[in-house]
Amino acid sequence: xxxxxxxxxxxxxxxxxxxxxxxxxxxxxxxxxxxxxxxxxxxxxxxxxxxxxxxxxxxxxxxxxxxxxxxxxxxxxxxxxxxxxxxxxxxxxxxxxxxxxxxxxxxxxxxxxxxxxxxxxxxxxxxxxxxxxxxxxxxxxxxxxxxxxxxxxxxxxxxxxxxxxxxxxxxxxxxxxxxxxxxxxxxxxxxxxxxxxxxxxxxxxxxxxxxxxxxxxxxxxxxxxxxxxxxxxxxxxxxxxxxxxxxxxxxxxxxxxxxxxxxxxxxxxxxxxxxxxxxxxxxxxxxxxxxxxxxxxxxxxxxxxxxxxxxxxxxxxxxxxxxxxxxxxxxxxxxxx
Ligand code: PEP
Ligand code: MN
Numbered sequence: 127x128x129x130x131x132x133x134x135x136x137x138x139x140x141x142x143x144x145x146x147x148x149x150x151x152x153x154x155x156x157x158x159x160x161x162x163x164x165x166x167x168x169x170x171x172x173x174x175x176x177x178x179x180x181x182x183x184x185x186x187x188x189x190x191x192x193x194x195x196x197x198x199x200x201x202x203x204x205x206x207x208x209x210x211x212x213x214x215x216x217x218x219x220x221x222x223x224x225x226x227x228x229x230x231x232x233x234x235x236x237x238x239x240x241x242x243x244x245x246x247x248x249x250x251x252x253x254x255x256x257x258x259x260x261x262x263x264x265x266x267x268x269x270x271x272x273x274x275x276x277x278x279x280x281x282x283x284x285x286x287x288x289x290x291x292x293x294x295x296x297x298x299x300x301x302x303x304x305x306x307x308x309x310x311x312x313x314x315x316x317x318x319x320x321x322x323x324x325x326x327x328x329x330x331x332x333x334x335x336x337x338x339x340x341x342x343x344x345x346x347x348x349x350x351x352x353x354x355x356x357x358x359x360x361x362x363x364x365x366x367x368x369x370x371x372x373x374x375x376x377x378x379x380x381x382x383x384x385x386x387x388x389x390x391x392x393x394x395x396x397x398x399x400x401x402x403x404x405x406x407x408x409x410x411x412x413x414x415x416x417x418x419x420x421x422x423x424x425x426x427x428x429x430x431x432x433x434x435x436x437x438x439x440x441x442x443x444x445x446x447x448x449x450x451x452x453x454x455x456x457x458x459x460x461x462x463x
Contacts, residue, residue: 143179155203157203193387198389209357226252228424228439229434244284254272273303308331324354332350334361373402374400378394379416397439423440
């Protein structure tokens with residue numbers, strides 16, 4: 127339920143409304159605008175049935191929230207959310223490029239990658255330490271050791287780091303070392319994992335599931351927000367279709383749709399979408415043109431010998447020239463890279 131307070135509403139009147147909602151067993155979300163305060167009552171609206179909200183002092187009008195994603199939708203908050211990830215702002219005027227290898231492979235290689243991508247203009251370093259591999263016989267990641275190397279790379283380059291969480295048992299150690307927690311496509315609907323993320327004060331990058339609809343992605347984001355963490359970045363990384371020429375099919379239209387439905391930042395991962403380095407540049411250009419707030423790109427110093435996803439990884443030189451190509455596209459939209 128959305129309760130719009132009158133311009134003249136006093137703090138006491140606002141607090142009174144908040145208390146009544148809490149007493150009824152619902153959670154509250156307060157949005158203080160320049161003109162007026164809007165209160166969201168989140169939970170089972172039937173519990174509010176007996177409270178004459180409209181008759182309470184200071185209340186101007188009461189409306190239902192029509193969308194099922196209440197906290198991440200635009201009905202309750204219509205201003206774009208900007209998320210601070212280790213000092214880098216995502217969702218504002220800068221298109222934030224996150225780059226690095228698919229997996230952290232060794233201390234030396236991640237440090238080298240960090241120096242490379244930083245020099246080319248990336249603002250965040252990516253690298254998987256816990257890898258969701260299709261085969262149990264494939265490289266599974268260096269685990270906590272990999273996270274420590276990421277933290278060392280941050281110390282040397284100043285780049286905040288992002289790495290994937292697969293298991294709630296690793297959440298605390300991830301929080302110790304990384305600036306953004308990535309939830310991979312395969313875990314987008316791992317609801318226990320999403321609920322756990324609610325209890326931490328770390329930005330979460332939530333990837334769209336392999337066969338998930340936009341609504342399902344938003345409902346997964348709602349799980350995280352409803353459990354207490356509203357620092358969420360949405361990521362389109364391609365969905366599974368009948369097409370086999372690319373690894374997945376990049377749904378570019380997800381960007382304007384997500385931006386219309388939600389106030390959260392939206393980024394695109396062109397690498398996992400297309401699966402081949404040759405196509406990463408063209409779809410990155412399109413991603414910026416369509417309004418993405420950032421990109422997550424796989425870059426590897428020696429893709430031929432990468433432990434994972436070499437075929438879709440750009441060499442550092444190609445990555446550097448791609449960033450230069452992207453800058454004027456961002457500029458047309460009044461953004462920087
Ligand atoms: C990754 O970013 O390395 C990854 C595994 O991505 P996704 O979850 O999109 O497949
Ligand atoms: Mn990968």
